[in-house]
Amino acid sequence: MKFPDLTELALRNLRESMLRNSLTTMGISVGVASLVAMLSLGTGLQQLFSRRLEKSGLFDTIFVTSRREMRGMGRAEERNGPNPGESRLLDEPARLEMQSLANVSEVYPDIRFSTELRFEDKPHLTMLSAMPSSARSNDAFDGMQGRFFSSDDAAEVILQKAFAEELLGKTPPLGAPEPSVADLAKPLLGKELIMHYAQRGAATPPPTLGIDAAGNKDTDVAGASYSVISREQRLTIVGISDLDPESMRGPLRARVFLPLKFAENLHVVQLTDLREITRAPNSQPAYSSVSVRVKDPSKIQGVEDAIKQMGFHTFSILDASHSLQQVFRVLYAFLGIFGSLALAVASIGIVNTLVMAILERRREIGIMKAIGASDSDVRKLFFAEAGAMGILGGIVGVLLGWAIGQIINFGTNVWLKSQSIPPEHFWAVPLWLVVFAIGFAFLVSLFSGLYPAGRAARLDPVQALRYE
Amino acid sequence: MTSAPVIAAERFTTAIRSENLCRHYRMGETLIRAVDGVSLDVPSGEFVALLGSSGSGKSSILNLIAGLDRPTSGSVIVQDRDLAKLSREELAKYRLHVVGMVFQSFNLIPSMTLAENVELPLRFAEVERGRRESLAREALERVGLKARMSHRPSELSGGEQQRAALARALINRPKLLLADEPTGNLDSHTGTEIMEMLRAFNQELGMTVVMVTHERVLAERYAQRMIFLADGKLIDDRPNSPSAFGSSRLGGQS
Numbered sequence: 001m002k003f004p005d006l007t008e009l010a011l012r013n014l015r016e017s018m019l020r021n022s023l024t025t026m027g028i029s030v031g032v033a034s035l036v037a038m039l040s041l042g043t044g045l046q047q048l049f050s051r052r053l054e055k056s057g058l059f060d061t062i063f064v065t066s067r068r069e070m071r072g073m074g075r076a077e078e079r080n081g082p083n084p085g086e087s088r089l090l091d092e093p094a095r096l097e098m099q100s101l102a103n104v105s106e107v108y109p110d111i112r113f114s115t116e117l118r119f120e121d122k123p124h125l126t127m128l129s130a131m132p133s134s135a136r137s138n139d140a141f142d143g144m145q146g147r148f149f150s151s152d153d154a155a156e157v158i159l160q161k162a163f164a165e166e167l168l169g170k171t172p173p174l175g176a177p178e179p180s181v182a183d184l185a186k187p188l189l190g191k192e193l194i195m196h197y198a199q200r201g202a203a204t205p206p207p208t209l210g211i212d213a214a215g216n217k218d219t220d221v222a223g224a225s226y227s228v229i230s231r232e233q234r235l236t237i238v239g240i241s242d243l244d245p246e247s248m249r250g251p252l253r254a255r256v257f258l259p260l261k262f263a264e265n266l267h268v269v270q271l272t273d274l275r276e277i278t279r280a281p282n283s284q285p286a287y288s289s290v291s292v293r294v295k296d297p298s299k300i301q302g303v304e305d306a307i308k309q310m311g312f313h314t315f316s317i318l319d320a321s322h323s324l325q326q327v328f329r330v331l332y333a334f335l336g337i338f339g340s341l342a343l344a345v346a347s348i349g350i351v352n353t354l355v356m357a358i359l360e361r362r363r364e365i366g367i368m369k370a371i372g373a374s375d376s377d378v379r380k381l382f383f384a385e386a387g388a389m390g391i392l393g394g395i396v397g398v399l400l401g402w403a404i405g406q407i408i409n410f411g412t413n414v415w416l417k418s419q420s421i422p423p424e425h426f427w428a429v430p431l432w433l434v435v436f437a438i439g440f441a442f443l444v445s446l447f448s449g450l451y452p453a454g455r456a457a458r459l460d461p462v463q464a465l466r467y468e
Numbered sequence: 469m470t471s472a473p474v475i476a477a478e479r480f481t482t483a484i485r486s487e488n489l490c491r492h493y494r495m496g497e498t499l500i501r502a503v504d505g506v507s508l509d510v511p512s513g514e515f516v517a518l519l520g521s522s523g524s525g526k527s528s529i530l531n532l533i534a535g536l537d538r539p540t541s542g543s544v545i546v547q548d549r550d551l552a553k554l555s556r557e558e559l560a561k562y563r564l565h566v567v568g569m570v571f572q573s574f575n576l577i578p579s580m581t582l583a584e585n586v587e588l589p590l591r592f593a594e595v596e597r598g599r600r601e602s603l604a605r606e607a608l609e610r611v612g613l614k615a616r617m618s619h620r621p622s623e624l625s626g627g628e629q630q631r632a633a634l635a636r637a638l639i640n641r642p643k644l645l646l647a648d649e650p651t652g653n654l655d656s657h658t659g660t661e662i663m664e665m666l667r668a669f670n671q672e673l674g675m676t677v678v679m680v681t682h683e684r685v686l687a688e689r690y691a692q693r694m695i696f697l698a699d700g701k702l703i704d705d706r707p708n709s710p711s712a713f714g715s716s717r718l719g720g721q722s
Contacts, residue, residue, distance in 0.1 A: 005591045016579045367575045370536060371636065372564025372592045374557050461536045465575065 001377045010384035017357070024346075024353040025393045031346035032397025032441045035339030036433060037404045042335045044405075044428040046328045050321075062292040062304050062316045063110075064098065066090040088311040091286045098292055101306050103299040108132045109287040111263045112254060113270060117235075118194040119167045126163055128195075129254030130263035134293065143422065145185035146239030153261035157193060158239040163255040164188055180420060185240040193235045198269040201227040228269055343441065346393070347448040350386055354452030357385070358459070365456055366464025375457040382453035383446060390445025394438035401437070402429050483644060483676040484510040484533055488542040491528050491700075502528040504700035505542070510693075512643070515670045515677045515710070517687035517694050525700035526680045527648055533678060534567050534646050535559045547643055564592055568637030568675075572649035574629040576621040576636075582608060583617040586636045593640060607635040611665065627658030634665055638673075645669060647679040651686065663690050667710075 001009075014021045066089065088094065099107045111130040116123050136148045149156050159167070164184040235258075270288055292307065294300050297318075304314050358365070365378055405427040413423035491503035503525045510516055518526040531537040532544050535551050544551050547566055554562060563569075576585045587604035595603070608614050611631040621629050630650060637645060647666060651659030667690055670677045681687055687694050689711045696704035 001591055002594050009591075012579065363575070364577050367577060368588070368592075369560070370534070370563065370569055370571075370575070371589045372560060372640070374560030374564075374592070376557070377560075377592055462531050465536075465571070 001373075001380060006380055006384045007388070009381055010388050013357070013361075013381075013385055014388060017360070020353055020356070021389065024349045025389045025396065027346040027349040028343070028390060028393025028441055028445065029397035029400055031340075031343030032394050032437050033400035033404060034342040035336070035440070036398055036401025036429060036437050037408075038335035038339035039332065039433055039437075040401065040405050040427055040429045042328065042332050043430055043433065044409075044426040045331075047428050048424060048426045049324065060105075060294045060297045060300065062294065062300065062307060062314050063289055064090065064292055064307055065289040065313045065315075066286070089286050090288075090290065090312060094310070094312070095287070095290055097310065098290070098307060101303055103295050103303055104292055105295045106132065106134065106293045107290055108260055108293075109264070110289045110291055111258075111260070111268065111270070112288070113197070113268045115195060115197045115268070117256065118196070119191070124163075124166060126166075126256055127254045128157075128256045128258055128263075130260045131158075131257045132260045132291075143181060143242035144239050145181045145242075146189045146237075148239060149259040150238070151261075152259050153265065154259055155233065155235050155262060156238045156259060157235045158241055158257040159188065159237060160255040160257075161240060161242045164240050181240055181242040188237050188240060191237050193237060195233045195235055197231055197233065197266065199229045199231045200267045200269045201229045231266075233266065340440075343444055347444045350389060350445055350448035351451060353389075354382060354386060354449060355455070358382075358452055358456045362459065362464045365459050366461045369459070369461035370465060378459070379453045379457035382456050383449045386445045386449025386453070387442055390442040391438060393445070394441030397441060398429070398434050398437050405429060481512045482509055482545075483512040483514070484508070484544070484546050484678070486529075486532075486542065486544045489529070489532060489539050489544055490541045491525075491532060491537065492540045501525075501700045503532065503539070506697075506700070506702050507542075508695065508702065508705065510676060510678065512676055513670070513674050515667065515690060515692045516679070517691035517708075518678065518680045518697060519682065519684060519687055519694055520697035521682060523699075524697040526682075526697050528700070529697070530646055530648055530678065530680050533644075534569055535562045560592075564589060565640055566642055566644055568640065568642040568645045570630065570633045570637050570645070570647045570650050572652035574621070574626070574633045574653070576629055576632060578621055581618045581620055582613060582624070582632045582635075585621065585632060586639055589636065589640050603639055604635075607639050608632070610638070611635045625658070626654050627661055630654060630658070630662050631665065634662070634669075638669065643676060645675045645677045647677065649680055649682070651681070651683075659686070666690065 095107050095109065098104060109130075112127065114125065114127050116125050117128075118124070131149075133149065133152045144158070146158070148158070161181055161184060164181075168184065168187060241257075292303065294303050300316055300318050304316055304318070307314050368378060409425065409427040412426070416423055485508070487507050489503055489506045490501070492499055492501050494500070506525075506529060518529060520526045528537070532539055532551070533546060535546075535554070539552050546562075549562060549566075551559065551562070576582075577588070580588070583601070583604050586607050587600045590600040590603060605614065605617065608617055611634050613628060613631055613635065616624060616628060616632075621632070624632070630653075645666070650662050650666065654662065663686065666677055666679065669675050679687070679691065684694075688708055691708050692710060694704075694706055694708050695702060
């Protein structure tokens, strides 16, 4: 029999026992819906994470540290690589060299230091970090109250929510509802902080340590000296951000943010200054780390490799996202298995319906054989019926799964809103999932049709026609 | 319609030949010999009636000739095909193209209209749709059911259903028409109508007709040869001169 005839007859047969076949198809739909719901939850979550990573500005960022930094110890490259003691200094020439690499949009030093901030004459010790103006688009500042820095060298700060609480003396007890960022921002925005810090100055006083007296040669090492001056700086609070510093990496891991240019001009003494004093010329500081922003996240691997070639240690979100993908693969498998279970149950429904149909249409099969239908005609007809139920069930199931997702998404967002958390779209039904779900339902149905179709094909026409 | 000389030529060739045909099957402990060593020859174009009481094996022989069943031993050769040696697929082809069948209970598919029922064999033969529809219309016209094409079998009388079944049996232009108690479920008037049609197909289209019946009167009126069976064995085989074109309605009471 030809394919169009087959489909036509199959659909006609399905219509004949409308109720039973609809129920069976419904069973498949529910199975497919659960599969779609599960997998679209997985996809949605992955997309949410990816979006977060991308927007956090970290997706196109490589953190570069000197090999002397003991971060990442235990990695293969750390163990097999060159001796960290002989590694290259991460200084301004190195920064400029990275800046000149292909596909690099900016390279900025990570300035992080711990110092004292005075607010209403009370001292607070905290970690400060400099942010480039490109961080403006960072979604870490999505929930921010106030505004971003007016310029790259303005004497302005953005506070972390937790630090704002500390300034106001409002640190809530554990478990108590957290005050909203807006409540915290009101009394703080526009207020001034006074920062005390140690500035690295030119080496005006000659070295007081008697290096020469010890008989050492007067090399350029001797020139590596500088003075440390205590300074004071007034800062205006322009924003309160609601992000959690513990969950962030790199420059975001601080409680107070300063504009980058401004921070650079402060010449705050960095820990690396002390460590690298024997290596760095006194005029230029060595950075503990720099951030390299890449023009296109897809180019990150190449840039990362190039920087490694220069003799530095690198870390990017790409490395992290590799392991994240691993996690999602496992999650997918889990969700997929649970989703498929319902479909497996539905496939038993198909077997049942078709076996029932054989009993019911025994005579009809006998007639068809008597007037010339071959075994394969009968088999194909039953396959077509199973396949049609599969495809119909698949289509309805995808719609159902999509609807379930929308409802859950909506419900969750209503809840999130009541908790004053911004709504999220953690549900996604990509096209591949639609195609996959319908195709999978079709295949499962054909598989379920295997036994009934074979049984119908082997039916003895004489037996089938004997009884009324 | 075939011209006379062709019919004459076909009359002398053998349509069906069986040699020591046996069909045995087990029912629990007992062996049932439904057909037990039947040998017969049916020339092309003959109208044969198989007579016997129920359980005599007449329907079993018909099923063997129809290729619906396979012999336990012996052979049945139809149009030079040894049915016992055909594969299942080849038997299906044989049923599709060589044989047309009508049954006591009509055996139309209830969910299909008459036109769809009649064209069903053409679907199996993979005939293209347009041609299928015109052939079905033609066949229904021949049995006088053109107006009923889009009705379902349940909306028709028994006689009409059997006429539709005849149209279906003819649609593939088979050489052989097998009828299993075709008038068994009909009153005498409609029964006669069906028998007249069988006779017309036999005479005008030159089809070989084998009809199973337990009504001797019917056989005497229409068949050219009567074969009597009992307990699966052939007990009598005699020629018969059918009465002239069914003007009288004496026989055929159901």
